[in-house]
């Protein structure tokens with residue numbers, strides 16, 4: 001076609017599009033590292049293992065909600081026999097006290113929108 | 128046969144990705160960078176190669192009235208005569224597959240009568256597939272940008288509009304699988320299309336289906352640690368790679384499929400993505416009659432014009448009394 005200028009512009013547009021994440025990172029000047037989360041607690045372990053919770057906590061919360069709201073089943077018995085109250089405010093947030101420093105930080109890093117927990121619940125530790 | 132070979136090839140890639148999760152450095156870093164390099168260089172080389180191909184004439188495959196006399200109504204979209212028209216036609220082609228919209232099917236009626244009819248299924252399937260793919264890729268920018276681009280969050284909300292299940296079910300996830308299913312079924316069950324389908328036709332569909340299914344699997348069923356994945360992706364993007372431990376094997380399968388797609392892209396029919404911009408039947412204005420297009424690399428032709436001929440024989444012409452353009 002011999003439309004050299006147009007082809008060069010096209011190739012440049014392509015290169016810029018492919019490398020946007022790189023440039024965006026440079027301009028935003030964030031480290032891109034995951035946030036460090038604050039847990040204020042005496043407990044040494046969570047209801048489930050850390051690895052499980054990191055990937056699946058939403059399933060656990062959903063399950064607990066259904067049990068409590070639909071079946072009035074409030075007690076969770078773990079494999080090792082330890083019992084937990086199925087409660088976001090009283091169990092989870094006893095350790096993970098600070099919503100902003102725990103839930104929100106990680107959700108915002110991974111681009112997860114404010115979950116609908118907070119449609120009904122209040123943040124028990126918010127002043 | 129082509130179908131089965133491509134299917135087995137895809138299954139093979141799945142197995143490679145599965146075992147690849149044990150070599151996170153290779154499958155999380157070396158292969159992605161290699162695939163991306165192949166993709167970028169491959170596409171650039173392709174585009175340069177295409178740009179060097181001579182297209183001496185405008186090829187107006189049009190379906191509208193070209194611009195001629197002022198009292199004949201012309202159609203600047205179907206038969207563009209200026210840049211605006213070309214841009215309009217290209218826009219509709221790229222975003223709405225306008226030429227596919229005109230797809231027809233031919234069928235024999237009563238075994239003797241050949242009848243052509245409109246067939247929009249392919250267009251609907253293609254639109255559903257490509258748009259879902261685009262939205263999914265754009266949504267993936269939540270892994271590629273920190274802070275996450277606001278428009279990505281906005282897209283996520285739109286796509287998860289129905290707020291079914293946690294994590295929110297995305298409409299595009301349904302549409303991409305349904306559309307790919309239709310596109311595969313079309314090749315399998317329509318005898319004419321099946322006859323012309325090659326292994327590479329099936330492979331592209333299987334590969335993308337495998338990417339979508341592993342993605343869906345890891346989002347809704349066998350969940351992965353998204354924060355670690357973002358850490359890996361952000362480090363790759365910044366060219367300061369760190370491969371965190373404990374990323375689920377499914378992610379490596381998903382990523383490996385994507386790498387195969389990227390590496391395969393510049394050598395396959397998927398090149399129609401940049402190719403559409405280089406289509407002479409789409410990107411050239413149909414103004415052959417209004418403008419004289421001189422082929423820029425024509426060799427110079429030595430010619431002897433009438434003026435020169437007259438100059439040469441002026442004296443003789445004058446003497447025998449023939450009429451002259453210029454007296455002197």
Ligand code: HEM
Nearest residue numbers: 263266267297300338339342343345346353356360382385
């Ligand atoms: C051709 C490109 C790709 C396609 C078509 C694709 C497709 C998908 C699909 C359909 C899903 C299901 C959930 C959703 O729609 O968000 C998904 C999830 C996912 N993809 Fe991709 N993907 C691609 C590239 C990538 C790349 C390059 C990465 C990372 C390097 C990646 C990482 C992920 C992760 C981590 C998930 C899980 C998301 C979650 O759990 O919410 N994908 N992918």
